[in-house]
Amino acid sequence: MDDTLPLLSNPDSQIGGRYDEQNSKDIVDFDPKGDAENPMEWPVAYKWSIVALLALTAFTVTFTCSAVVPIANRIVDDLDGAQSSKSASVLLVTIWELGEAAGPLLIGPLSEVFGRYPVINVSNVLFIAATVLVATSQSSSLLVGARALTGVAVATNVLSPAIVGDIFLPERRGTAMSFILMAPLLGGAVGPAISGAIAERLGWRRVIWMSVALASFCEVVFLSFFRETYRVPILRRRAARLRQETGNDSLKTVFDIEGRGLLQNVGESVMRPMVVFLNSGILQAMSVFGALVFTFFYIMAISLP
Secondary structure, three states: OOOOOOOOOOHHHHHHHHHHHOOHHHEEOOOOOOOOOOHHHOOHHHHHHHHHHHHHHHHHHHHHHHOOHHHHHHHHHHHHHHHOOHHHHHHHHHHHHHHHHHOHHHHHHHHHHHOHHHHHHHHHHHHHHHHHHHHHOOOHHHHHHHHHHHHHOOOHHHHHHHHHHHHOOHHHHHHHHHHHHHHHHHHHHHHHHHHHHHHHHHOHHHHHHHHHHHHHHHHHHHHHHOOOOOHHHHHHHHHHHHHHHHOOOOOEEHHHOOOOOHHHHHHHHHHHHHHHHHOOHHHHHHHHHHHHHHHHHHHHHHHOO
């Protein structure tokens, strides 16, 4: 395969040709002279508050994941009693990654179709509901299933880079991402220590309820503070508003010129990661490396306690 060729066709170049054929006055876009609705031009303080929120959510996710590691045996013994097994405690810790591997295959593509705001909020609510199910589980099998669902619902790890790319210029993204990437390291470090101490004194369910409280706080802030950052739904809402105000049904965004349906957009977005993966040897090698790293990490995690 020729590595100089793009793995996927560039939709922007295709749109550009159609754009030239359209009447430019009917194309809705951000004002290049300055536009308050353009995420790139939002106040710097607000942008960094979004980064702080994403970092807090990333901390919460990693805390919830790692907090179970030192108390997995205690949880299984409490739920299954004499029928408890080592395999159940191992699965309780590792099943998270199965869900976290499957979730991004849908979360990322769906955010490109429906926007970041609805996808991240729905995922957060699902994460909270699944964590509540973990806290109230009366059997290890139900708890393992709920843990897998919490892994599926992890949207922050998937959408944080996309959101940072929506609101920061390329030269500013590295600094923002460094803060977000530090949060999981902190969560992974303090999670097991805090959970072990709390479980010893108050029981393991209090540890899970702490995760529910953290995730609920993050979601309340998302609902009341966070705004859509992806330019496609922002411009589409503007076009719809202008069509209603002006009565000009020809107004549309540059992304609507192709006239593709919803199912086609969703299908292309879902298939895009697989196409890129199958056609990129470097990506395949990095994926194998990442799999080995996580394998050794979880071997250590389930062996040391």
